[in-house]
Amino acid sequence: MAVKSTIHKFSIEELIKKKHQSKKEQLDIHDAYLTHSFDVENEKKFQNKASEYANALIDVQFENENSKRPQNMNTFDYFSPINAPFKSKRNPDFNFIDLFAGVGGFRLAMQNIGGKAVSSSEFEPNAKFTYARNYGQVPFGDITKEEIKDAIPAKFDILCGGFPCQAFSIAGHRKGFSDTRGNLFFDIEKIVATHRPSVVFLENVKNLLTHDHGNTFRVIKEILEEKLNYVVKEQVLNSMVHANVPQNRERIFIVAFDPSQVPNYSQFEFPTPIPLTNTIHDLLEKGKVADKYYYSKSHMYYPELDKSMTSKDTLYQWRRIYVRENKSNVCPTLTANMGAGGHNVPLVRDEFGIRKLTPRECFSFQGYP
Numbered sequence: 001m002a003v004k005s006t007i008h009k010f011s012i013e014e015l016i017k018k019k020h021q022s023k024k025e026q027l028d029i030h031d032a033y034l035t036h037s038f039d040v041e042n043e044k045k046f047q048n049k050a051s052e053y054a055n056a057l058i059d060v061q062f063e064n065e066n067s068k069r070p071q072n073m074n075t076f077d078y079f080s081p082i083n084a085p086f087k088s089k090r091n092p093d094f095n096f097i098d099l100f101a102g103v104g105g106f107r108l109a110m111q112n113i114g115g116k117a118v119s120s121s122e123f124e125p126n127a128k129f130t131y132a133r134n135y136g137q138v139p140f141g142d143i144t145k146e147e148i149k150d151a152i153p154a155k156f157d158i159l160c161g162g163f164p165c166q167a168f169s170i171a172g173h174r175k176g177f178s179d180t181r182g183n184l185f186f187d188i189e190k191i192v193a194t195h196r197p198s199v200v201f202l203e204n205v206k207n208l209l210t211h212d213h214g215n216t217f218r219v220i221k222e223i224l225e226e227k228l229n230y231v232v233k234e235q236v237l238n239s240m241v242h243a244n245v246p247q248n249r250e251r252i253f254i255v256a257f258d259p260s261q262v263p264n265y266s267q268f269e270f271p272t273p274i275p276l277t278n279t280i281h282d283l284l285e286k287g288k289v290a291d292k293y294y295y296s297k298s299h300m301y302y303p304e305l306d307k308s309m310t311s312k313d314t315l316y317q318w319r320r321i322y323v324r325e326n327k328s329n330v331c332p333t334l335t336a337n338m339g340a341g342g343h344n345v346p347l348v349r350d351e352f353g354i355r356k357l358t359p360r361e362c363f364s365f366q367g368y369p
């Protein structure tokens with residue numbers, strides 16, 4: 001068969017879709033280096049680390065097509081990067097790293113005020129895929145691993161981290177530092193000690209303040225202040241009071257400054273309240289949503305729910321053994337295990353039946369566009 005020579009563009013979006021959907025593979029550190037090399041062009045470490053993987057991908061592609069790889073092209077020119085909808089601005093005002101990145105809520109907020117993420121880390125496969133498609137970077141994985149910490153660029157301005165909160169939350173078992181999810185603060189400590197960002201910006205459940213009679217928060221604050229020499233400010237903010245989002249979501253925000261890099265740190269103030277003009281009804285989808293969100297007649301909760309949920313177009317709250325109408329016009333705190341049922345799950349009764357919130361609605365209640 002004749003061997004042809006053509007210039008290919010190799011779609012990274014297709015690559016990560018295939019890999020994510022495959023039963024055998026997962027998005028890994030190689031995909032993270034490759035995507036970061038396009039998104040953070042001035043960090044040569046990313047290209048160096050990605051180059052072997054990138055070359056192997058191109059070789060396989062040419063081999064599959066039985067065509068010859070031209071020798072005169074730069075490896076990275078063969079790729080078309082992910083066409084992500086949420087990009088940082090060209091000349092960012094500051095840069096940050098996005099730890100415990102989830103699907104990128106922290107990142108979106110920081111991008112909106114002129115920041116650029118120069119690295120991200122998240123280990124949950126679906127969150128990684130969502131994040132990659134939204135922002136163009138496959139996050140690096142488990143931050144407790146040294147190879148993942150090594151991927152962090154030497155210098156960046158702000159460390160952002162909504163570190164896991166189940167270990168401290170009232171809804172969880174409140175094990176704190178004795179739960180591996182609570183220990184992750186010590187990984188943040190190591191990264192701060194190595195990289196000395198100007199600012200450390202952390203978010204957690206409000207209960208972090210009172211967990212273990214205040215000892216957990218005391219340890220966090222002491223480490224930041226006394227071991228790492230940062231100045232710490234903290235405040236509990238609520239999305240319905242500070243973000244015009246109709247969800248009752250109280251979170252503690254911890255902002256720590258390195259005074260040698262931020263001499264005017266004392267001017268920092270937490271935001272003041274703004275009026276809540278959005279209501280639940282602005283965020284609930286109109287009309288029938290996909291069948292899978294409705295409770296079927298055979299669902300074990302159905303008779304109970306059906307008795308209690310009489311008004312249409314209303315939000316209810318599933319409270320372990322009963323359901324009550326939500327009259328506050330504000331959604332209760334969304335939790336990580338909502339899809340699995342459990343405590344305080346919001347339910348909607350619309351003209352088609354009783355249903356859970358859709359992912360779109362959950363995103364809206366979290367303030368995403």
Ligand SMILES: C[S@@+](CC[C@H](N)C(=O)[O-])C[C@H]1O[C@@H](n2cnc3c(N)ncnc32)[C@H](O)[C@@H]1O
Nearest residue numbers: 100101102103104105106122123124142143162
């Ligand atoms: C409270 S959520 C943060 C959500 C995020 N702020 C957002 O805007 O979507 C914590 C995240 O940390 C991730 N996580 C937990 N342990 C991790 C680890 N060892 N390495 C990387 N990510 C981890 C979880 O999968 C979860 O998505």
